[in-house]
Amino acid sequence: MAPTTKNPGRTRATYFPRLAAERLDIALCRASAAVARAADAHAGEEGLGVGQHLVLQMLDAVGPCSQQTLSEELRIDRSVMVSVCDDLEQQGLVRRERNPRDRRSYAVTLTDLGRRRLAQAQTSIPAFLEDTFQPLTPDERHQLSTLLGKLLGTGT
Amino acid sequence: MAPTTKNPGRTRATYFPRLAAERLDIALCRASAAVARAADAHAGEEGLGVGQHLVLQMLDAVGPCSQQTLSEELRIDRSVMVSVCDDLEQQGLVRRERNPRDRRSYAVTLTDLGRRRLAQAQTSIPAFLEDTFQPLTPDERHQLSTLLGKLLGTGT
DNA sequence: TGCAAATCATCTGCTGTCAAACGATTGGTA
DNA sequence: TACCAATCGTTTGACAGCAGATGATTTGCA
Numbered sequence: 001m002a003p004t005t006k007n008p009g010r011t012r013a014t015y016f017p018r019l020a021a022e023r024l025d026i027a028l029c030r031a032s033a034a035v036a037r038a039a040d041a042h043a044g045e046e047g048l049g050v051g052q053h054l055v056l057q058m059l060d061a062v063g064p065c066s067q068q069t070l071s072e073e074l075r076i077d078r079s080v081m082v083s084v085c086d087d088l089e090q091q092g093l094v095r096r097e098r099n100p101r102d103r104r105s106y107a108v109t110l111t112d113l114g115r116r117r118l119a120q121a122q123t124s125i126p127a128f129l130e131d132t133f134q135p136l137t138p139d140e141r142h143q144l145s146t147l148l149g150k151l152l153g154t155g156t
Numbered sequence: 157m158a159p160t161t162k163n164p165g166r167t168r169a170t171y172f173p174r175l176a177a178e179r180l181d182i183a184l185c186r187a188s189a190a191v192a193r194a195a196d197a198h199a200g201e202e203g204l205g206v207g208q209h210l211v212l213q214m215l216d217a218v219g220p221c222s223q224q225t226l227s228e229e230l231r232i233d234r235s236v237m238v239s240v241c242d243d244l245e246q247q248g249l250v251r252r253e254r255n256p257r258d259r260r261s262y263a264v265t266l267t268d269l270g271r272r273r274l275a276q277a278q279t280s281i282p283a284f285l286e287d288t289f290q291p292l293t294p295d296e297r298h299q300l301s302t303l304l305g306k307l308l309g310t311g312t
Numbered sequence: 313t314g315c316a317a318a319t320c321a322t323c324t325g326c327t328g329t330c331a332a333a334c335g336a337t338t339g340g341t342a
Numbered sequence: 343t344a345c346c347a348a349t350c351g352t353t354t355g356a357c358a359g360c361a362g363a364t365g366a367t368t369t370g371c372a
Contacts, residue, residue: 028304061174
C-alpha cells in the first residue's frame with residue numbers, strides 16, 4: 001500500500017488557507033472565534049466574565065453610567081447587559097442606584113470591592129494578550145489594531 | 157438650556173475607541189460581529205446561507221468530500237454541517253452518496269444545479285467584500301489578510 | 313477469525329445572542 | 343392640565359454554536 005489506497009479525495013495541503021486568503025470576511029470571523037474562545041477560557045479561570053470585566057473597567061474610567069450607555073459603548077446588547085449587571089451586583093462589585101434626574105435609568109456605580117476586583121483582574125490581561133497574539137510581532141499587532149480601528153470607524 | 161442640565165455623566169467623545177485601541181481581542185471580536193452581520197444580510201438576500209455557499213465552493217474546488225473533511229477545512233462544527241448539507245440536498249444542489257470505500261462517510265457531491273447556483277452566488281461576492289471593507293484601501297486589505305493569516309496559522 | 317478502539321454522521325441538551333414586546337417613566341405639545 | 347411619542351430596563355421567544363452521547367461501520371491487533 002505504497003500509493004495510499006484510501007483517502008481518495010483528501011487533499012493534504014489543506015483548503016482552508018486558500019479560503020482565508022480569498023475571503024477576508026471568513027478569515028476575520030474564524031480568527032475572532034478562536035480569540036473569543038481563548039478570552040472566554042481566560043475569563044473562566046479568572047472567575048470574571050469578559051463582559052463583566054469590561055463593565056468594571058468602563059465604570060472605573062468614566063464614572064457611574066446607565067446600562068444604556070454601557071451597552072452602547074461596549075457594544076453589548078442591552079438585554080445581555082441586564083444579566084451582566086445582575087451578576088456584578090450580586091457579587092457586590094457594583095451598585096444600581098436610581099438616577100434621581102431620570103428614574104427610568106440606573107446609575108451603575110463601582111464599589112470599592114469592585115475596584116479591587118478590577119485591579120486584580122487587570123494584572124492578567126497583558127499576559128493573556130501576549131499569549132493569544134503570539135504569532136504576531138508587536139509591530140504587527142499595532143498594524144492590526146490600526147486596521148481594525150479603521151474598520152470599526154473609531155478614527156485612527 | 158445652554159449648559160445641558162441632563163446627561164450628567166454622558167461623555168460624548170465616546171469610550172469605545174479607547175477600549176478598541178487597548179484591547180486587540182475586543183476590537184477583533186467587534187469587527188468580526190459587524191462583518192458577520194453584513195455577511196448574513198448579504199447571504200439572506202442571495203437566498204443561500206454563508207455556510208452553504210462555502211460548502212458549494214469547496215466541493216467545486218476539491219471535488220467530492222466527506223462531511224468530516226468539509227467541517228475541518230471550513231471550520232464549521234460537524235453537527236452544524238449536518239443541517240447545512242440537509243438544506244443543500246433538499247434544494248438539489250448536492251447529493252449525498254455513500255462512499256463505497258468507507259460506508260460510514262458520505263461523499264458529498266456537487267450537482268449541475270449546484271454548480272450553476274454557485275456560479276450565480278459567486279458573482280455578488282466581490283461587491284459584498286468591496287462594500288464591507290470599504291474603509292480600507294486595497295493595500296490595507298492585503299495587510300489585514302496577511303496578519304489574519306499569521307494569526308490563523310495558515311502559513312504566510 | 314474475533315474483539316476492542318476509533319471514526320463518521322447524527323441527535324440531544326445547554327448556553328449565549330439577538331429581536332421584539334412590555335411596563336414604568338420622561339419630555340414635548342396643545 | 344391632558345396626551346402622545348420616546349427612552350430605560352426587563353422579559354420572552356427564537357435561533358445558532360458547541361459538547362457529549364449514540365448507532366453504524368471500519369481498522370488494528372491478538
